[in-house]
Amino acid sequence: MAKARIGLYEAKGETLGRTHKSCPKCGPGIFLAEHANRRSCGRCGYSESKAPPPPKAEKPKGRGPKPAAPAPPAAPAAPASS
Secondary structure, X not given: OOOOOHHHEEEEOOEEEEOOOEEOOOEEEEEOEXXXXXXXXXXXXXXXXXXXXXXXXXXXXXXXXXXXXXOOOOOOOOOOOO
């Protein structure tokens, strides 16, 4: 006989609610086992992590576009010939 299923449901007034998540592959009625860091299905082997996703990396705050490079110095003018 299966383990106690009384812990998989809770009574809310006149309705029953599920306390565990159902397996997305097997469908409703097949619950995922609750572990410390994951949920897993004993029937098909599906598992998912309980850990929150890592925080998003912040983009560095830019100071705008870089200034243009200075123009090279002008060549000296050629002496005028008379």
